[in-house]
Amino acid sequence: MSIDSVAIIGLGLLGGSIGLAVAEHLPGVQTRGFDADPEVRSRASDRALVGEVCDDIVDAVRGADLVILCVPVGAMGMAASAMKPGLADHAIVSDVGSSKQGVAQELERVLPGHTVIPAHPVAGTEQSGPDAGFASLFHQRWCILTPPDGCDHARLAELRGFWEALGSTVDIMDAAHHDLVLAVTSHIPHLIAYTIVGTASDLEEVTRSEVIKYSAGGFRDFTRIAASDPTMWRDVFLSNRDAVLEMLGRFSEDLTALQRAIRRGDGDALHDLFTRTRAIRRSIIEQGQDDARPDFGRGDHE
Numbered sequence: 148m149s150i151d152s153v154a155i156i157g158l159g160l161l162g163g164s165i166g167l168a169v170a171e172h173l174p175g176v177q178t179r180g181f182d183a184d185p186e187v188r189s190r191a192s193d194r195a196l197v198g199e200v201c202d203d204i205v206d207a208v209r210g211a212d213l214v215i216l217c218v219p220v221g222a223m224g225m226a227a228s229a230m231k232p233g234l235a236d237h238a239i240v241s242d243v244g245s246s247k248q249g250v251a252q253e254l255e256r257v258l259p260g261h262t263v264i265p266a267h268p269v270a271g272t273e274q275s276g277p278d279a280g281f282a283s284l285f286h287q288r289w290c291i292l293t294p295p296d297g298c299d300h301a302r303l304a305e306l307r308g309f310w311e312a313l314g315s316t317v318d319i320m321d322a323a324h325h326d327l328v329l330a331v332t333s334h335i336p337h338l339i340a341y342t343i344v345g346t347a348s349d350l351e352e353v354t355r356s357e358v359i360k361y362s363a364g365g366f367r368d369f370t371r372i373a374a375s376d377p378t379m380w381r382d383v384f385l386s387n388r389d390a391v392l393e394m395l396g397r398f399s400e401d402l403t404a405l406q407r408a409i410r411r412g413d414g415d416a417l418h419d420l421f422t423r424t425r426a427i428r429r430s431i432i433e434q435g436q437d438d439a440r441p442d443f444g445r446g447d448h449e
């Protein structure tokens with residue numbers, strides 16, 4: 148079996164980028180797409196995000212070898228259920244959701260007997276919608292596959308090959324482990340950004356518009372992350388609740404330790420931590436994992 152046709156459900160940042168990346172890297176592969184929002188469908192047609200934009204989800208998935216759900220994690224089950232009547236028996240059903248355990252359970256429940264292989268391309272921006280997608284989003288980025296126990300090796304290899312063709316490096320992981328790792332590396336950083344920007348805007352009453360006016364450096368970076376899509380992130384925190392709460396407990400303890408170091412004037416503790424974290428940043432850059440987005444750092448990203 149090979150992947151000759153792909154159906155993309157949800158034509159926003161992720162879905163649109165997959166469509167454009169397939170056109171660029173796998174020109175022989177047909178793409179069809181569907182989005183629940185008619186305005187998104189219209190814009191997706193204008194931008195030719197997929198070969199054919201369908202007005203009906205069942206038509207979009209009919210006969211497709213691979214179906215990729217690119218909707219918020221809270222909408223995965225509903226989309227899977229709606230597309231079910233058109234789904235071919237041989238199709239691989241995958242997704243791009245930012246959390247994996249809940250999505251996997253939902254897809255297995257709705258589509259028993261189908262080949263479900265959840266995935267998470269660890270690639271994105273704070274932008275969303277059909278105008279946000281670009282073909283190189285997955286270049287030099289990880290894509291984590293979380294196959295269920297007993298997953299067919301050949302089907303897994305097909306999905307791996309698909310993501311590698313789009314420029315990603317693929318890793319295989321258990322869904323629970325994925326959710327714990329991503330809670331630390333992605334979900335809690337977003338929560339911190341939402342918090343700091345929210346706190347600053349609450350303070351604005353007191354400091355007038357100074358918070359916005361002087362937000363040139365660190366705070367500005369936080370505002371980029373805090374501009375991320377509210378629906379997507381609401382769903383991520385609801386679906387990855389246990390891992391996020393576990394890691395948040397750990398984070399709060401570390402924050403309290405820092406608070407104590409500042410109160411006690413313990414400069415060594417502060418300096419030690421900041422030295423350790425600077426080394427981590429440097430090792431990320433040395434491994435060539437710095438931001439690969441095409442417009443990042445050019446100043447027109449925001």
Ligand SMILES: NC(=O)c1ccc[n+]([C@@H]2O[C@H](COP(=O)([O-])OP(=O)(O)OC[C@H]3O[C@@H](n4cnc5c(N)ncnc54)[C@H](O)[C@@H]3O)[C@@H](O)[C@H]2O)c1
Pocket residue numbers: 156157158159160161162181182183184187217218219220222225226243244245246267268269270271272273274275276277279376379383
């Ligand atoms: N944004 C990121 O940085 C990023 C990165 C990796 C993974 N993800 C994951 O990718 C998924 C999509 O995120 P995005 O950033 O592309 O969001 P987006 O808002 O840009 O696009 C999502 C699209 O899904 C559509 N949609 C919602 N419910 C639907 C349904 N039931 N049927 C059909 N269409 C429906 C919406 O109309 C919207 O156009 C999410 O699960 C998210 O967790 C996002």
Ligand SMILES: O=C(O)C(=O)C[C@]1(C(=O)O)C=C[C@@H](O)C=C1
Pocket residue numbers: 244245268269270271272273332333334372375
């Ligand atoms: O770079 C960003 O703006 C992102 O937020 C991308 C990011 C991340 O946290 O790394 C966000 C959510 C994902 O599921 C994967 C990638």
